[in-house]
Amino acid sequence: MGLRKTSSCVSGCAVCPVCGAVDVRPFMQVDGRAYLRCLACEATFVPPAQRPAAAVERAEYELHRNDPSDPGYRRFLDRLAGPLLTRLAPASAGLDYGCGPGPALADMLCAAGHRMTLYDPFFAPDRAALARTYDFVTCTEVAEHFHDPAGEFARLDGLLRPGGWLAVMTCFQTDDVRFAHWHYRRDPTHVVFYREATFRVLARRFGWQCEVPCKDVVLMRKPGG
Numbered sequence: 001m002g003l004r005k006t007s008s009c010v011s012g013c014a015v016c017p018v019c020g021a022v023d024v025r026p027f028m029q030v031d032g033r034a035y036l037r038c039l040a041c042e043a044t045f046v047p048p049a050q051r052p053a054a055a056v057e058r059a060e061y062e063l064h065r066n067d068p069s070d071p072g073y074r075r076f077l078d079r080l081a082g083p084l085l086t087r088l089a090p091a092s093a094g095l096d097y098g099c100g101p102g103p104a105l106a107d108m109l110c111a112a113g114h115r116m117t118l119y120d121p122f123f124a125p126d127r128a129a130l131a132r133t134y135d136f137v138t139c140t141e142v143a144e145h146f147h148d149p150a151g152e153f154a155r156l157d158g159l160l161r162p163g164g165w166l167a168v169m170t171c172f173q174t175d176d177v178r179f180a181h182w183h184y185r186r187d188p189t190h191v192v193f194y195r196e197a198t199f200r201v202l203a204r205r206f207g208w209q210c211e212v213p214c215k216d217v218v219l220m221r222k223p224g225g
Contacts, residue, residue: 166208
């Protein structure tokens, strides 16, 4: 593994893709990939030129073995489903955004009495799902793949009805010293890494209420309703 702190900026990365701030600094270069840090929202991200192509992304996703019937996988997803369910009205309408090939979370929420719609650009590319609004949207292990996080979060805001919940699960980046060896960084499709502070900045931008009920899970509520 080749690891060094970067001393010069990578072209095309003057603006943070998460919050739009221009206060971006080189952070680290490891395994031939550059990482930048936004000082405004604390996101760490890969420059556009080093993001994977769609075909590479899909090939990597198809290597994942997340079995919807696996009890361990369902327990993992319950870290988000549990706190979200306590906040939803009965028979709410939800969207599983980035559901992947095995939408276990949608199955769990349907079993709890909610109506679920699926969307995934590769595995459930139903554009009609993006033309409606929902009482809640889930986004599990997806936000780290966003090439345009600011645009994606604006879209998610538009998909929520007033008073609706956006539930996100992604592994929060915390310890800079361990970043180079962090398993989450090693996935070539992971191009943006969030801290809790990053989501609080996003919440202020959209006027969302923001809660972090447990590690790596954030629940954000759109005003109104």
